[in-house]
Amino acid sequence: MGSGCSEENSVVEEINDRNVELSISVKTFKNIQLIRLDPVFEKQDDFKIESLRVDYGGSKILKLTSKELRKYVTTVHNVVIAQKNMKLTNIDNDPIINFSSKFVSDINQKAKYGKIKKDRRVYNCFINSAIETSNNKNRKFTSMDMFPTTLAVLGVDIDGDRLGLGTNLYADKETLAEKYGYEYIEQELSKNSKFYNKDILGE
Secondary structure: OEEEEOOOOHHHHHHHHHHHHHHHOOOOOOOOEEEEOOOOOOOOOOEEEHHHOEEEOOOHHHHHHHHHHHHHHHHHHHHHHHOOOOOEEEEEEOOOOOOOHHHHHHHHHHHHOOOOOOOOOOEEEEEOOOOOOOOOOOOOOOHHHHHHHHHHHOOOOOHHHEEOOEEOOOOOOOOHHHHHOHHHHHHHHOOOOHHHHHHHOOO
């Protein structure tokens, strides 16, 4: 069961609709994907949300996205707790990725001189996880780590807490990003092999 929501404030409504369907039968495995597809750009001066009765333009869109994300997570949390055998594996959000380099540069410049606090990260959230950890804030990781982490959240026992290049974030182990840094990982992953491309991939 999948759903792509084109507007910010329709995601929460979609969750409530799916909750009704889930309450009918919780014995059957259900995979529900709710995707917020509405792009957020800095020059959306005419961006309007009826429920908030306010027009958002420029950097104010970030405030709107954060507010809607909080409502989204709260609603999902209530649904997951109500359906005890449900597990929400991941929510991620980075509203600033669509903003221009100048906008991001201005933020970095203000942070440099202490005018604002800057700690931009993708927001990730696991609800009703099968395991717990105290090392769960501001980790350095990549999308590769989400594979073993998602399985661990669902209750899968992973020998060594690593799968491929990914590390289970619930384990007491450093990710590759924490051990080597993002720059080194990018350099290694960007390496090219003519032998591999020709004799294995057949390119």
